[in-house]
Amino acid sequence: MTNPHHRPYGPPTHLPVPMPVVEVDPFTGAPLSDKSKVIAGLLQMLPGFLMGLGGIGRLYAGHTMVGVLQLAATVVGWISFWCGFLLIFPFFIYGAMWMWFVIDGIILMAGRPTDAHGRLLRS
Template sequence: MTETPDPAPDGWSATPPYGAPSYDPSQYGTPQYGQQAYPGQSLPPQGYPTTPYAQQPPAPGYGQAGYSVPGFAGIADPWAPYGRDPATGTPLSDKSKTSAGLLQLFLGGFGAGRFYLGHNGIAIAQLITLILGWVTVFFVVGVLILLALGIWTLVDAIMMFSGGVRDSRGQVLRP
């Protein structure tokens, strides 16, 4: 018995071992685009494979203005319960910029607007500045500290009214 040399250079056999399934293109057709043909399966003709999803119409409301979520027909967006910002599409905060601005305008020395938005570090800094200003009010430096705090809270309130400040989670404030 003569042994034939293996045509594969790396030692792999070109013929499947005994009992291994073999593929016969004449029996099942030629596979396309990485598909495998199985017994009883017909492959699509030349070109791209067709899918039954190409004929389905899009979901109602999807892709239109209003930011509806597919699968939640008639229900508000669960990821944005307070709506979405029309300019960026990001979810709106549960905090109002009017409330934050009014709190900062009238009680800004106590850091009320910043506490409301969750910016506790800035609010504590404003509160400490207020206490430091009142403690040193008998000196000239205390009046300057309180004047600087008044300007800081006024600018902060204007920024809150105009929407330039976000809440502690980074969400845009509601109107």
């Protein structure tokens, strides 16, 4: 005979489920992301400034389309830089890519950027 109080399939379902704590922006009341705008800005600006590598900060923030576009622009910038020894114009392409990455990092740090879900990145 089976025990009527024995439940072989886990705890009872009537227990409360803990809800995740969602922090909100104190000024607007909008929910905050779990990602930091300082980290996103530094990941965008430092590799962009030092190596001409862009898109890492955007990928961290969840903006995959912009991040992949900036990574592709990095490849184009590097190719134009190394081919620029013969021509003058490709150096401008590399410089424009470099400026885009650095300015985008500054905007991520100084502005009110959002993640892929539209939530503000925390300070």
